[in-house]
Amino acid sequence: xxxxxxxxxxxxxxxxRYRVAQFLPYLxxxxxxxxxxxxxxxxxYAQLTGPDRQGRPLWYHLxxxxxxxxxxxxxxxxxxxxVQKALMTASVRGAFGLLRRRARRIVYDLDxxxxxxxxxxxxxxxxxxxARRQIPKAMRAADMVLAGNAWLAAxxxxxxxxxxxxxxxxxMRRFAPRPQVAExxxxxxxxxPAATECIEPAAEALAGLANAEIHLVGADAKAVCWFGAVxxxxxxxGEVEAIQQFSAGIMPMPKQExxxxxxxxxxxxxxxxxxxxxxxxxxxALEFIRHGENGMFADTTAEWRDAFERLxxxxxxxxxxxxxxxxxxxxxxxDKAAPRLLELMESVL
Numbered sequence: 428x429x430x431x432x433x434x435x436x437x438x439x440x441x442x443x444r445y446r447v448a449q450f451l452p453y454l455x456x457x458x459x460x461x462x463x464x465x466x467x468x469x470x471x472y473a474q475l476t477g478p479d480r481q482g483r484p485l486w487y488h489l490x491x492x493x494x495x496x497x498x499x500x501x502x503x504x505x506x507x508x509x510v511q512k513a514l515m516t517a518s519v520r521g522a523f524g525l526l527r528r529r530a531r532r533i534v535y536d537l538d539x540x541x542x543x544x545x546x547x548x549x550x551x552x553x554x555x556x557x558a559r560r561q562i563p564k565a566m567r568a569a570d571m572v573l574a575g576n577a578w579l580a581a582x583x584x585x586x587x588x589x590x591x592x593x594x595x596x597x598x599m600r601r602f603a604p605r606p607q608v609a610e611x612x613x614x615x616x617x618x619x620p621a622a623t624e625c626i627e628p629a630a631e632a633l634a635g636l637a638n639a640e641i642h643l644v645g646a647d648a649k650a651v652c653w654f655g656a657v658x659x660x661x662x663x664x665g666e667v668e669a670i671q672q673f674s675a676g677i678m679p680m681p682k683q684e685x686x687x688x689x690x691x692x693x694x695x696x697x698x699x700x701x702x703x704x705x706x707x708x709x710x711x712a713l714e715f716i717r718h719g720e721n722g723m724f725a726d727t728t729a730e731w732r733d734a735f736e737r738l739x740x741x742x743x744x745x746x747x748x749x750x751x752x753x754x755x756x757x758x759x760x761x762d763k764a765a766p767r768l769l770e771l772m773e774s775v776l
Contacts, residue, residue: 428458428459428773428776429459429460429462429504429505429507430454430459430461430462430505431464431498431505431507432461432462432464433464433498433511434463435466435511435512435515437467439469439472439473440472441619441692442512442539443511445595445596445597446511446512447463447511447536448463449596449598449761450764450768451463453765454769457769459769464498466491466494466495466514466515467487467490467491475487475490488515488517488547492515492519492522495515496522499522499525499526500529502526502529503530505531506531507531507533507534507772507776508526508530508531508532508534509536510526510533510534510536510569511536512536512538512539512541513541513545516545516546517546518557518558518559518562520557520558520561522561523564523565523568527568533570534571534775535569536573536575536593537566538579538595539689540582540686540689542566542582542586543688544559563586566588567587567588569588569589571590571591571775572589572590572591573768573771574590574593575593575595575690576594576687576689576690576714577592577711578687578688579687579690591771593767593768593771594711594759594764595692595759596759596760596761596763597695597696597699597759597760597761599699599755599756599761599762601667602667602670602700603667603699603700604671605672605700605701611639611674612638612640612739613641613642613673613675614633614636614641614673615641615642615644615670615672615673615674615675615676615677616642616646616677617645617661617669617693617696618643618644618645618661618693620645620646620647621647623647624650624681625681626643626646626651627679627681628679628680628731629677629679629705629725629731630654631731632728632731632732632735633656633731634655640657641655641657642656642659642669642673643656643657644659644661644669644670646658667700670696670697670702671702673700675697675702675705675738675744676694676703676705677704677705678693678694678697678707678712679707680707680709680710680712682709686710687710687711689711691714694712695755697751698721698752698754698755700752701748702744702751703721703747703751704716704722705724705725705731705738706722706723706725708726715759721750721751721753722747722751723737723747
């Protein structure tokens with residue numbers, strides 16, 4: 428079997444890393460010929476994005492469109508074309524139709540609510556070449572849609588797609604509990620600068636937290652400096668160690684429809700490392716966190732404060748953390764998901 432993986436971003440971005448890259452060794456060991464083609468190279472992506480840029484510049488869209496069209500032109504050489512998230516950050520009119528004509532089989536992988544809006548819609552006159560309903564049509568036209576959470580699976584089925592629930596999973600060998608427990612009580616968050624606004628539901632409780640450290644890995648320092656947190660840069664090599672230093676990890680989020688498409692990755696990463704997660708009771712978190720059993724929910728400032736105080740107890744943290752890792756091992760582990768992905772792809776041939 429020959430598979431062309433069309434990823435929206437290079438592997439420096441979490442989505443293609445967790446939805447495609449981590450499965451490649453398993454697939455290749457079983458004879459699958461895997462070709463990965465990103466809409467932009469890592470160098471182009473670094474040059475055309477960044478915390479100081481608003482939206483996506485014109486040059487970004489031009490670069491990804493020209494590169495993607497060349498990749499689509501060669502799609503007929505593969506048994507399956509695996510589209511991860513979207514063909515391009517803007518839904519350029521006719522692009523998916525061209526792929527449908529070229530590809531033998533299409534698997535559409537969905538780990539975000541891109542059916543509600545493209546990742547970065549075009550602005551002003553650019554809207555003339557945009558097809559805002561392209562992604563729902565693409566989902567219906569695909570041979571299979573892989574949905575990263577239950578809500579996305581239901582949305583895909585409601586749109587008429589053949590959908591399979593395929594959650595984002597974690598490499599349990601890489602994300603493991605730390606050998607020694609840190610002495611200081613540390614509340615942690617890991618994400619991207621653009622996602623910093625998601626911390627807002629817990630911000631007031633964090634601001635009033637005493638006798639504790641707050642570490643935000645990958646956050647926008649300009650947006651969080653007012654509550655005295657330590658903001659650390661994210662790095663691929665350092666992300667596991669950063670999480671292992673947390674006493675508890677947080678996954679707050681605003682209750683917006685778009686957020687229902689999120690697959691709860693940061694929560695799963697904490698839990699895989701044996702770190703209890705405190706989350707907003709919303710979206711994918713409801714699928715894998717059970718309050719008081721393997722993590723905690725907090726929906727108000729008072730509840731966030733109560734959760735922070737409860738987890739000062741090392742015994743409680745160990746209990747919840749052990750149950751959290753077991754949850755991930757049983758339901759969200761890479762070694763169990765990889766054979767399932769191969770089965771799903773073979774089923775469309």
